[in-house]
Amino acid sequence: MSGGDWTIPQDWSTYTAEEHDVWNTLFARQSEMLPGRASEAFLRGLDVLRLSKPGIPDFEELSERLRTLTGWSVVAVPGLVPDDVFFDHMANRRFVAGNFIRRADQLDYLQEPDVFHDVFGHVPMLADPVFADYLAAYGRGGQRAGNLGVLKKLARLYWYTVEFGLVEEAGALRIYGSGIVSSRAESVFALDDPSPNRIAFDLKRVMQTDYRIDDFQQTYFVIPSFEELLRITVETDFAPIYDELEGQPDLAVETVLPADRLFTRGTQAYAREKAAA
Ligand SMILES: C[C@H](O)[C@H](O)[C@H]1CNc2nc(N)[nH]c(=O)c2N1
Numbered sequence: 001m002s003g004g005d006w007t008i009p010q011d012w013s014t015y016t017a018e019e020h021d022v023w024n025t026l027f028a029r030q031s032e033m034l035p036g037r038a039s040e041a042f043l044r045g046l047d048v049l050r051l052s053k054p055g056i057p058d059f060e061e062l063s064e065r066l067r068t069l070t071g072w073s074v075v076a077v078p079g080l081v082p083d084d085v086f087f088d089h090m091a092n093r094r095f096v097a098g099n100f101i102r103r104a105d106q107l108d109y110l111q112e113p114d115v116f117h118d119v120f121g122h123v124p125m126l127a128d129p130v131f132a133d134y135l136a137a138y139g140r141g142g143q144r145a146g147n148l149g150v151l152k153k154l155a156r157l158y159w160y161t162v163e164f165g166l167v168e169e170a171g172a173l174r175i176y177g178s179g180i181v182s183s184r185a186e187s188v189f190a191l192d193d194p195s196p197n198r199i200a201f202d203l204k205r206v207m208q209t210d211y212r213i214d215d216f217q218q219t220y221f222v223i224p225s226f227e228e229l230l231r232i233t234v235e236t237d238f239a240p241i242y243d244e245l246e247g248q249p250d251l252a253v254e255t256v257l258p259a260d261r262l263f264t265r266g267t268q269a270y271a272r273e274k275a276a277a
Pocket residue numbers: 077079080081082083084086087096097098113151155
């Protein structure tokens with residue numbers, strides 16, 4: 001039984017000055033540290049966000065501009081929505097964004113996606129035509145995976161690309177994952193810290209690898225380009241990979257395999273430090 005689509009009015013006019021200030025603080029902090037660190041596609045998309053109104057973007061204004069670029073729009077939801085609802089919106093180029101913002105004392109870390117993570121973190125990449133196609137295809141893939149009962153494996157692809165992906169650009173590693181760019185500390189950790197592994201993207205490897213939702217990642221996967229990510233995922237039928245992985249054990253977050261093409265073999269110092277704490 002399919003309920004509603006979980007969308008709500010954003011009610012932009014009800015945001016308080018304090019809430020706009022939280023956005024402005026986070027926006028200024030992240031946008032001044034990301035040049036040279038975030039992918040050029042992300043930085044180009046960031047201009048889509050520079051809207052006339054101060055503070056938290058108005059989703060209707062944002063969607064007008066986004067629709068002309070890649071056909072995507074941003075719709076407000078009260079929080080996490082059921083998987084099938086999430087994938088249906090994504091397959092139809094509607095990005096669901098929380099309409100609430102974290103408190104001033106939660107600047108550095110938040111468990112659930114608020115408007116800053118969803119809009120600052122995700123929307124700039126929706127302005128990139130290739131990545132916009134990838135996300136819509138992912139939405140369709142999610143509907144298929146849901147029917148096959150293998151959502152956990154497909155969720156890892158989202159996690160290690162859309163949320164925590166790195167991309168090669170001009171011979172260096174750059175960030176495009178929304179979970180990274182919306183976090184000041186992880187925007188440094190992901191590129192500069194010796195602790196995590198940085199491994200060349202491999203579809204099956206990613207779908208086999210567990211991830212952490214409550215702390216910095218201990219493995220990042222690196223794609224050669226967004227075109228390559230789109231090509232591989234659209235051209236590969238995932239069903240045989242789902243079947244192959246069915247009988248195999250999941251890989252722990254810190255795993256390094258002999259077949260891995262490594263950019264960095266992590267020291268896992270951060271993980272040990274946390275374990276000891
Ligand atoms: C796998 C699953 O579909 C995924 O985690 C979805 C679940 N529901 C969501 N709901 C919202 N609002 N935002 C999200 O990022 C997600 N992620």
